Amino acid sequence: MAPQRLSSRQFEEEVLQHLPSMLSVASRLMKNGSEAEDLVQDSVLKAIRARDKFETGTNLRAWLLKILTNTFINRYRRGGLERSVLDGPDADPLADGWVSASTMEALRDPESQALRPILEAEIGRALEELPTEFRLAVVLSDVEDLSYKEISDVMGCPVGTVMSRLHRGRRMLKSKLYEHARALGIVGPEAAVGELPSHESVVEIDQYRQKRGARS
Amino acid sequence: MNCHGVIPLLEPFLDGELQPERVVEVEQHLEECSRCNERLRLGRALRLSLRRAMAPSAEPSAAFRARLAGAVEASRQREWETRVLERQVERSRMLSWRTILPVAAAAAMTLIWAASVDKPDRSERAARLENASNVDDLLEEIVNHHLSSRPEVTSASLLPSFDQEVGVPVRAPSLTQYGARWEGASLVPMHHQRAASLRYKVAGHEMTIYVYDSSRVQLENRLPRRLVGDSPVYVGTRRGFSIGATEHRGVGYALASDLNDAETAELVASLH
Structure with missing residues (x-):
């Protein structure tokens, strides 16, 4: 195995450790709890599929929250975050x-x-x-x-x-x-x-x- | 610095984003200004209130965890199936080459066509297969794969999904005591069967370990036998590469590298 490269299972486990943060942010973006859970689920699956794009040594939580924010924008805010x-x-x-x-x-x-x-x-x-x-x-x-x-x-x-x-x-x-x-x-x-x-x-x-x- | 200068710095100060020299200035001002102190306390209080108010929504329910685990598993399965499918398409292409090649004229035509139409790596592969089918030699096949196969998966945890295609459990031997570093694995055709090809690097040498169903692929009778301790191993040389083979509980292991025969024998024996 290439050095410092996590196996996909290890990567999944690390991702799931940040579930509380993802849920917490998602619950401030969505109207109700089940919508927030759907947003988190989609983001987790995207993150796992895109694991090769994650740069080891950078903040995984920030990377996950970026995926979550982009998923939110793409799905619910096609025009991006509103420019107030x-x-x-x-x-x-x-x-x-x-x-x-x-x-x-x-x-x-x-x-x-x-x-x-x-x-x-x-x-x-x-x-x-x-x-x-x-x-x-x-x-x-x-x-x-x-x-x-x-x-x-x-x-x-x-x-x-x-x-x-x-x-x-x-x-x-x-x-x-x-x-x-x-x-x-x-x-x-x-x-x-x-x-x-x-x-x-x-x-x-x-x-x-x-x-x-x-x-x- | 007065309040006018300090107020815009209070938030970066609280957020830990202020340059050290500015931090000193803000701290000095805070020592003597009760209003700015109050602003700072307010910022802290707001942060604490927010954290406490948001804590409950951060707790994933057991039901959500279970649903998510199921979705991750299903996604992993789909990802894996896609990869297996791609490999099968690739292999069926290779097998069709195999049947075409003996018909010399047709093969020549097809090769010209392949070289002109297909991607460059296809013609290289066709040439390799031609070579393999001409001599129809298992040892030759092993050397050829050793020279050309590239790992398709790098995660050792995916190896169990090779089991079904190879017909025996595929596990990566650790070999760390020999300084061997795991690089990845792929499936390769071997004597009309499928074998897992595991790539390692040992002290700068490329090494391939093949894992196969020893009831279908027999290497032993093609190589001289020798004993390492109590373990019988079969070691020989082909085209400058050392090839070793052994069998353990129905699982065949073959090793190809440019190490010497004694080193190969020891490595192969350690696979028992």
Whole structure:
């Protein structure tokens, strides 16, 4: 056997070890669990058939997620991932969704354990509301721990676009999460000041708070 | 650096994508800025929340695992059948050459046609087959295959699927104690039967081990007998190549290489 070349069975076993990652990403791309499983199954079979194209020593998980993303695009998005209008240059790079860390931490570690499933469902819902390409970038980075370079390879876009999608995806996520949490009464209005008006930059936040304080 | 400069760096900082010199600058700023600290904590909290929320959807159910295993198995079977089919088509082409060749005139015509119409490797193969059928000699056939056969499969785990075609279990002997490195295998015709041809490299020498049904292919009476320990082996030379043969529980093994006869005898004996 040629050195470092895995047998097809060994390769299959390695592929199956990454099943949780594939399922996790697929479940964020598809509407329901059985569609996600179908997407994973097709991707696994493709990967096994294309095993000769995998470069030994590179990240197998990233390679599998790339196959999964391409399978998703080919089947459900013939036109590729949607190019959101937001994908252009960021009009206001400093405006970030302002939710206080204590609010986020309240969401992360609610004092009442009974709230946990509700919160996790809220996070899932906030994620679902993101445009696909932002959602995928956030999941590949925050959940799957891929590097910017690997994400750019999986999504077929430059590293700069990855960074901008991540930034905007996270920002939207924070503000949506805050809206959801507030609607549920999990956090009160005093815990955060919400999204900044886009013409105001974050560096002026204290001023902004003072203005709000003065008005109320 | 102030907040204005640090904020765009916070995400790459959290993602571990910031150049080391920038990391130092961000850390310095974080020591004195509570707002940026809060932004950082927020980023971390979001990541943790996401991970925890997504963990349940990452757990494959037993039913899905079973379904997937079935699909992988079926796909493997299809892939294998395709390969076997391709080999059979190839072989049936070779066999038809065999029947044509004795008819000299027709063969000559066909060879000219093949050389002009077909891919170059076909005419080479035809020439080889002509040679083999002219002398009709098993040892000659073994040397010819040794010189020309190329591995079709490189994975030793696929060898059991040769069993049916060869008629006996086909397994790759390890031979690592002799420094032999496995290269791959293919099916070859041998004395109107099918044999598995296993390719190895030993200290820079090409070596082929043939595995065949010893009740149908007999090599022993064509080679001088000798004993290695208690094991009888048959070793001889043809066209400068050393050929060894032995038999073990109905499975015939033949070895062709440019090693010397003593080395061949030892290697063949180790196959017992």
